[in-house]
Structures are given as C-alpha cells and as structure tokens.
Amino acid sequence: MENKVKKSNNLKYIILYLLILVVIIVAGYFILNSILKEDVTADIENKEIVFNTQTSEDLQLVKAEKFEIPEHISATVPIFMYHFILEDYGDYPDTENFLKPETLEEQLKYISENGYDTIYIDELDDLYKYDKPVALTFDDCFVYFYDNAFPLLKKYNQKATIFIITDYINGENYLTEEQLKEIADSGLVKIESHTKTHDYLDEMNYDEQVEQAVESKERLEAITGQEVTTYCYPSGRYNQTTLDIIKDYYDFGLEMLGGVYDSDVDTNPYQIPRIYANRSMSLSTFASYLEQSRVYY
Ligand SMILES: [Zn+2]
CATH class of the missing domain: 3.20.20.370 (Glycoside hydrolase/deacetylase)
Structure with a gap:
C-alpha cells in the first residue's frame, strides 16, 4: 500500500517536472525568437544609418570592400x-x-x-x-x-x-x-x-x-x-x-x-x-x- 502511494507520488513529480520542462522550452523558444528578430531589425537600421552618413568616396570604398571583384562586368x-x-x-x-x-x-x-x-x-x-x-x-x-x-x-x-x-x-x-x-x-x-x-x-x-x-x-x-x-x-x-x-x-x-x-x-x-x-x-x-x-x- 505504502509502495503504491510512493509510486503514484513519484509519477506526479515526474509529470510535474516534464510540464515545467515543456513550459521552459516553449518560453525559451519565444524569447530567443523575439531577441533574434530585434537584432536583425537593429542591424538593418544601423546599416541604413551608416549608409546615409557616408560620403560618396567612403561609399566607393565600402562598395569595393563589400563585393568581390566580379569576373565579368559590362x-x-x-x-x-x-x-x-x-x-x-x-x-x-x-x-x-x-x-x-x-x-x-x-x-x-x-x-x-x-x-x-x-x-x-x-x-x-x-x-x-x-x-x-x-x-x-x-x-x-x-x-x-x-x-x-x-x-x-x-x-x-x-x-x-x-x-x-x-x-x-x-x-x-x-x-x-x-x-x-x-x-x-x-x-x-x-x-x-x-x-x-x-x-x-x-x-x-x-x-x-x-x-x-x-x-x-x-x-x-x-x-x-x-x-x-x-x-x-x-x-x-x-x-x-x-x-x-x-x-x-x-x-x-x-x-x-x-x-x-x-x-x-x-x-x-x-x-x-x-x-x-x-x-x-x-x-x-x-x-x-x-x-x-x-x-x-
Ligand atoms: Zn594629335
């Protein structure tokens, strides 16, 4: 009888742990996802700001560094x-x-x-x-x-x-x-x-x-x-x-x-x-x- 109670208690704990684990994983997924999205947006915004403040000479440099020299251009x-x-x-x-x-x-x-x-x-x-x-x-x-x-x-x-x-x-x-x-x-x-x-x-x-x-x-x-x-x-x-x-x-x-x-x-x-x-x-x-x-x- 005692053993049965112990077993059923253990099972409850295991289910509880599993539930907590699932909650943590799901919450973690959403938090991480929102952070990544913010990063990308911030990145794009930063790039736009940097881009706009370049002089044409700097732009030329950025362009030259950013792109590989193409094999063929017309x-x-x-x-x-x-x-x-x-x-x-x-x-x-x-x-x-x-x-x-x-x-x-x-x-x-x-x-x-x-x-x-x-x-x-x-x-x-x-x-x-x-x-x-x-x-x-x-x-x-x-x-x-x-x-x-x-x-x-x-x-x-x-x-x-x-x-x-x-x-x-x-x-x-x-x-x-x-x-x-x-x-x-x-x-x-x-x-x-x-x-x-x-x-x-x-x-x-x-x-x-x-x-x-x-x-x-x-x-x-x-x-x-x-x-x-x-x-x-x-x-x-x-x-x-x-x-x-x-x-x-x-x-x-x-x-x-x-x-x-x-x-x-x-x-x-x-x-x-x-x-x-x-x-x-x-x-x-x-x-x-x-x-x-x-x-x-
Ligand atoms: Zn001549």
Missing part, C-alpha cells in the same frame, strides 16, 4: 577627346579643335554636379569601382593645357588623361618638363604617349614605329616617374605593325573617332573609340553622351 563609358583649351584660335585652320575654357568649365561643373566619375584611360580595367564613369582625354595639349585646363580640373577635382608629343617638350608653346612633373604630381592627370614626332604611324617602317612607341614612353616615364600605359595614334592613323609593336609596351591604344566605348563591343584594348569634344558641342549634346555612362554586372 560598361559603357563616354570618352571625350579634346585638343586645345583656348579662347582665341588665331590663324589656326582647325577651329573646332579649340574649346573655350568657359565651355570646359561648364562641362566639368556638369560632371561634378551630376555625380559622374572621371576615370583615367587605364582604369577601363577597373570599372567595377565606378557607377557612372566618364573619361576626359586631351591630345597634343601644348601649354594651353597647363594654362587653361589644368586649373579647371583642380577646381572641380576631376581626372583627365593627356597625350604628349615627346619631341615637342620644352619647345615653343609646348609644356616644359617641370610643368609635366607638376601636372603628374597633382594626382589628377595621367600623362601618356602621343608618339615622339606626331607623324603618321601607318607610313613608317617597323623600326621607326618601335622608336616612336618606346622612346616616347621612356622619356615620359623618366620625367614623371609614373608608368606610361596608353598610346594615342596621331591623327588616328595606325596599321597592323603598330598593333603588333605596342602590345608589348602599352595596355591601351586610342582611336580618334567612334562613339561611346562599350566593353562588350570594343573588345580590343588597342582600338578604344572616342567622342570628339569640339568647339561647337553644346552642353546638352555633352550631357546626352554622359547619360549613356553605365556599369552593370
């Missing part, structure tokens, strides 16, 4: 070709090659106010870093670049790539070595080769072409201390020999004509097209090219 990039930035073109016949400084200023202002990213030509390999890339290139340059374009690039903090004819350095109306060094040191301008003499490459033999490509590169690298990676064909003229030679010395070659660069179409890095930014280009035409800037995965 991009369309307007690459503008300028020559001389000068109000008065004097007796020079190709008047369209002279852009007024105020026009360049208008364009740079538009670029900076509308969130475009100016890139160097050799950043065409790193487009994943950018959302709205655009490249500004200046051929020949002369001292007008130093006097009229360089101050505007600094004012609007925009990047450009310039193409120098190395036999002209220190010559009349041309850039001096000191000016080139100062320009390169600014961190806003990459100095690249526009050959030694600006003669037609497609009329030269193999050795002459090697000399143009190699000596101009070495001279510029000696002046700036920076690697020269891009070759710009004078008057847009080149042939297969040019392409065979420069692949050993340069990463990119620039044409004079063409539309907006499209990475899926313009797959040869030695035939990069450009848009002629001439004297009579309106701001709305300039803007319509910019609107085609895109990077997508």
Whole structure:
C-alpha cells in the first residue's frame, strides 16, 4: 500500500517536472525568437544609418570592400577627346579643335554636379569601382593645357588623361618638363604617349614605329616617374605593325573617332573609340553622351 502511494507520488513529480520542462522550452523558444528578430531589425537600421552618413568616396570604398571583384562586368563609358583649351584660335585652320575654357568649365561643373566619375584611360580595367564613369582625354595639349585646363580640373577635382608629343617638350608653346612633373604630381592627370614626332604611324617602317612607341614612353616615364600605359595614334592613323609593336609596351591604344566605348563591343584594348569634344558641342549634346555612362554586372 505504502509502495503504491510512493509510486503514484513519484509519477506526479515526474509529470510535474516534464510540464515545467515543456513550459521552459516553449518560453525559451519565444524569447530567443523575439531577441533574434530585434537584432536583425537593429542591424538593418544601423546599416541604413551608416549608409546615409557616408560620403560618396567612403561609399566607393565600402562598395569595393563589400563585393568581390566580379569576373565579368559590362560598361559603357563616354570618352571625350579634346585638343586645345583656348579662347582665341588665331590663324589656326582647325577651329573646332579649340574649346573655350568657359565651355570646359561648364562641362566639368556638369560632371561634378551630376555625380559622374572621371576615370583615367587605364582604369577601363577597373570599372567595377565606378557607377557612372566618364573619361576626359586631351591630345597634343601644348601649354594651353597647363594654362587653361589644368586649373579647371583642380577646381572641380576631376581626372583627365593627356597625350604628349615627346619631341615637342620644352619647345615653343609646348609644356616644359617641370610643368609635366607638376601636372603628374597633382594626382589628377595621367600623362601618356602621343608618339615622339606626331607623324603618321601607318607610313613608317617597323623600326621607326618601335622608336616612336618606346622612346616616347621612356622619356615620359623618366620625367614623371609614373608608368606610361596608353598610346594615342596621331591623327588616328595606325596599321597592323603598330598593333603588333605596342602590345608589348602599352595596355591601351586610342582611336580618334567612334562613339561611346562599350566593353562588350570594343573588345580590343588597342582600338578604344572616342567622342570628339569640339568647339561647337553644346552642353546638352555633352550631357546626352554622359547619360549613356553605365556599369552593370
Ligand atoms: Zn594629335
């Protein structure tokens, strides 16, 4: 009899313990669940707050760190070709090659106010870093670049790539070595080769072409201390020999004509097209090219 009572008491305790255990487990589940939910919400809120307080430069960094470099990206990039930035073109016949400084200023202002990213030509390999890339290139340059374009690039903090004819350095109306060094040191301008003499490459033999490509590169690298990676064909003229030679010395070659660069179409890095930014280009035409800037995965 006593044993039976003991047994029934034991059973009661066991059931009670089990009930308590079930209550604890169920309560624990709900408490844990609500904590986890709060954490996720707080996380999202924090991320939004952090995101909103970043500067665009920081965002760029966050973007670069956050994502693996994608294996393939596609991009369309307007690459503008300028020559001389000068109000008065004097007796020079190709008047369209002279852009007024105020026009360049208008364009740079538009670029900076509308969130475009100016890139160097050799950043065409790193487009994943950018959302709205655009490249500004200046051929020949002369001292007008130093006097009229360089101050505007600094004012609007925009990047450009310039193409120098190395036999002209220190010559009349041309850039001096000191000016080139100062320009390169600014961190806003990459100095690249526009050959030694600006003669037609497609009329030269193999050795002459090697000399143009190699000596101009070495001279510029000696002046700036920076690697020269891009070759710009004078008057847009080149042939297969040019392409065979420069692949050993340069990463990119620039044409004079063409539309907006499209990475899926313009797959040869030695035939990069450009848009002629001439004297009579309106701001709305300039803007319509910019609107085609895109990077997508
Ligand atoms: Zn030229």
